[in-house]
Amino acid sequence: MTMSLETKLVVSSIALLAVVSAVIATATTLLFNDFLTDRLDLQVSSAARRSTSTAVQPPPEAREVSFLLFPGQAVDTFGARVRDGVVRRAAVLTGVGTVRQVQAPPELARVTGRPVTVSLGPLGDYRMVGVRAPDGDLLVTGLPVLGVQTTLTRLVVVEAAVTLAGVAVVAVAATLLVRRAVRPLGRLAATAARVSELPLATGEAVRLARVPEVDTDPRTEIGQVGGALNRMLGHVETAFAVRHESETRLRRFIADASHELRTPLASIVGYAELTRRGGEPHGPQTTHALGRIRSEAGRMTTLVEDLLLLARLDAGRPLERAELDLSPIVVNAVSDAYAAAPGHRWLVSLPDQPVLVVGDADRLHQVVTNLLANARTHTPPGTTVTTTVLPEAIVRVADDGPGIPAHVLPHVFGRFARGDGSRSRLAGGSGLGLAIVSAVAAAHDGRVEVASVPGNTVFTLSLPSRDQVPPGEGGPPDAHEHGGDQRERDRGGITG
Ligand SMILES: Nc1ncnc2c1ncn2[C@@H]1O[C@H](COP(=O)(O)OP(=O)(O)OP(=O)(O)O)[C@@H](O)[C@H]1O
Ligand SMILES: [Mg+2]
Structure with a gap:
C-alpha cells in the first residue's frame, strides 16, 4: 500500500502511542488489583481476629453468629459458624447493626486461614478466612470483593478515556509537526519539477x-x-x-x-x-x-x-520579415526548374487568392528551388512534378519518380544525407539541400514533411498562415502546365 510520508509518520506515532498506553494500562490494572486484594485480605484477617476474640465471650449459642456484632465490624461483613464440617449458621451484618441470615455454600467448611474467594450467589464474591474458635468451631469471616471490582472497573474506564484523548491530541499534533517537517521536501520537488519542464x-x-x-x-x-x-x-x-x-x-x-x-x-x-x-x-x-x-x-x-x-x-x-505572396515565388522557381530540365513535366496548381506569409522571400525561394532541384536531379526525364500552393500557406512538391531510397528516408533532412553513397559523384549535390529546407522552414516557425514510395514522393512545407486577403484580385485558373504550352499567370510575374 502506498501512503504519503506524512500519513506514514502520523499513523506510526499513533500506533506507537496506542501500544505504549495499552502496556502501561495493563500493568497498572494488574498491580492495582494485587494491591487492592492484599488490602482486602488484611481487612478480612483483622475482621476474623475480632470474630474469634468475640467468640470467646460465654455463652455463645452454638448456632449463633453474634460475633458479627462486635464493634468495628464493617457493614456487609459475612460470618458463619461451621461445626463438624457442617455450616450451622451464616449471616451478613446489615446497615442498621443487625444480622441477616443468608444461604451459604457447603465449601465454606473447607475455608482455612488463607483468604480465598467464595461466591455467595446474589451477594457476589467474598474473600473469606476461617479461624478455629476455642470451642472447636470454625468461624468463617468474609468481606465483599465488589469494592475492589468497582474500583478496578473505574480505573480501566479512566485509562481508556485518557488513552483515547491522548491519541486524539497526538494525531493532531503529529499531523501539524510532520506537515511542517516535510514542507521543505515539497519545495525541493517543486524546484526539480520546474527544472524538468x-x-x-x-x-x-x-x-x-x-x-x-x-x-x-x-x-x-x-x-x-x-x-x-x-x-x-x-x-x-x-x-x-x-x-x-x-x-x-x-x-x-x-x-x-x-x-x-x-x-x-x-x-x-x-x-x-x-x-x-x-x-x-x-x-x-x-x-x-x-x-x-x-x-x-x-x-x-x-x-x-x-x-x-x-x-x-x-x-x-534574424531573417527578413516581409509580407509576401507564396504563389509568385513558386511560379518563378518552377519556371527556373523547367528551364533547367525541359524533359520533365512541370505542373503548378495555385489558389485564386494570394497566399500571404511573413518571411524572407530569398530563403523561401531557395526552399522551393531545393525541393524542385531534387525532383529534377533524383528522377529520370519524363517524370511529372506537381507543385501545389494551398490557401493554408502550404506548398507541396510531388513527383512520380523512383522515390527516396528507404535507407535515406528517415534522415533525409539531415546534413550530408544523400541517396547515393559515393561522394565522388561527378555531378550531384552534397546532401545539404533538404537540411536547408528544414532549417529555413523552422526559422519561419513552419515545418516540412516527406512521404515517399516509388512512384509518389511528396514534400509538404507548412508555414504559419497570414490572414487571407479578400479574393477578387486573383487570376483565374488552377492548374498551370509548364510544359509543351507554358501558360503564365499575370500576377505571377514569371520569367522564362
Ligand atoms: N524527389 C526525390 N526523389 C528521389 N530521391 C530524393 C528526392 N528528394 C531527395 N531525394 C533523396 O534525398 C537525398 C537528400 O537530398 P538533399 O537535397 O538533401 O541532398 P542532395 O540533393 O543529394 O544534394 P544537394 O541538394 O545538397 O545538392 C538525395 O541525395 C536523394 O537521394
Ligand atoms: Mg538536393
Missing part, C-alpha cells in the same frame, strides 16, 4: 531554478539533499553554458571559413573563365581541365554558400 534539449545556455536558501542547511537531512541538488543544478548549468559556448564557437568558425572561402573561389571561377575565353588556343586536355575546374569550383561555391546559410540559420540570425 525547461526545454534543455535546445542546446541554449539556460538559467536553472535553485532550491531556496532555507532548504540547503547542511545540518538537516533535507538541507543536505537541497544543497546537493543545488550543486548538481550548478554543474548542469555550467555544462550547458560550456556546450553552448563551444557550439557557438564552432558555428562562427564554419561561418567565417565559408565566408573566407567565397572570395578565392570566385577568383578561381573567374580566372578559369578568363583563360577559357582568352582566345589563346588550348589543347583538348587543357580545355577539359579548365571545364572541370570551372564546374568543380561552381559546386564548391554552392557548398560554401549552403554551409554559410546553415551556419547563419543555426546561429539564429
Whole structure:
C-alpha cells in the first residue's frame, strides 16, 4: 500500500502511542488489583481476629453468629459458624447493626486461614478466612470483593478515556509537526519539477531554478539533499553554458571559413573563365581541365554558400520579415526548374487568392528551388512534378519518380544525407539541400514533411498562415502546365 510520508509518520506515532498506553494500562490494572486484594485480605484477617476474640465471650449459642456484632465490624461483613464440617449458621451484618441470615455454600467448611474467594450467589464474591474458635468451631469471616471490582472497573474506564484523548491530541499534533517537517521536501520537488519542464534539449545556455536558501542547511537531512541538488543544478548549468559556448564557437568558425572561402573561389571561377575565353588556343586536355575546374569550383561555391546559410540559420540570425505572396515565388522557381530540365513535366496548381506569409522571400525561394532541384536531379526525364500552393500557406512538391531510397528516408533532412553513397559523384549535390529546407522552414516557425514510395514522393512545407486577403484580385485558373504550352499567370510575374 502506498501512503504519503506524512500519513506514514502520523499513523506510526499513533500506533506507537496506542501500544505504549495499552502496556502501561495493563500493568497498572494488574498491580492495582494485587494491591487492592492484599488490602482486602488484611481487612478480612483483622475482621476474623475480632470474630474469634468475640467468640470467646460465654455463652455463645452454638448456632449463633453474634460475633458479627462486635464493634468495628464493617457493614456487609459475612460470618458463619461451621461445626463438624457442617455450616450451622451464616449471616451478613446489615446497615442498621443487625444480622441477616443468608444461604451459604457447603465449601465454606473447607475455608482455612488463607483468604480465598467464595461466591455467595446474589451477594457476589467474598474473600473469606476461617479461624478455629476455642470451642472447636470454625468461624468463617468474609468481606465483599465488589469494592475492589468497582474500583478496578473505574480505573480501566479512566485509562481508556485518557488513552483515547491522548491519541486524539497526538494525531493532531503529529499531523501539524510532520506537515511542517516535510514542507521543505515539497519545495525541493517543486524546484526539480520546474527544472524538468525547461526545454534543455535546445542546446541554449539556460538559467536553472535553485532550491531556496532555507532548504540547503547542511545540518538537516533535507538541507543536505537541497544543497546537493543545488550543486548538481550548478554543474548542469555550467555544462550547458560550456556546450553552448563551444557550439557557438564552432558555428562562427564554419561561418567565417565559408565566408573566407567565397572570395578565392570566385577568383578561381573567374580566372578559369578568363583563360577559357582568352582566345589563346588550348589543347583538348587543357580545355577539359579548365571545364572541370570551372564546374568543380561552381559546386564548391554552392557548398560554401549552403554551409554559410546553415551556419547563419543555426546561429539564429534574424531573417527578413516581409509580407509576401507564396504563389509568385513558386511560379518563378518552377519556371527556373523547367528551364533547367525541359524533359520533365512541370505542373503548378495555385489558389485564386494570394497566399500571404511573413518571411524572407530569398530563403523561401531557395526552399522551393531545393525541393524542385531534387525532383529534377533524383528522377529520370519524363517524370511529372506537381507543385501545389494551398490557401493554408502550404506548398507541396510531388513527383512520380523512383522515390527516396528507404535507407535515406528517415534522415533525409539531415546534413550530408544523400541517396547515393559515393561522394565522388561527378555531378550531384552534397546532401545539404533538404537540411536547408528544414532549417529555413523552422526559422519561419513552419515545418516540412516527406512521404515517399516509388512512384509518389511528396514534400509538404507548412508555414504559419497570414490572414487571407479578400479574393477578387486573383487570376483565374488552377492548374498551370509548364510544359509543351507554358501558360503564365499575370500576377505571377514569371520569367522564362
Ligand atoms: N524527389 C526525390 N526523389 C528521389 N530521391 C530524393 C528526392 N528528394 C531527395 N531525394 C533523396 O534525398 C537525398 C537528400 O537530398 P538533399 O537535397 O538533401 O541532398 P542532395 O540533393 O543529394 O544534394 P544537394 O541538394 O545538397 O545538392 C538525395 O541525395 C536523394 O537521394
Ligand atoms: Mg538536393
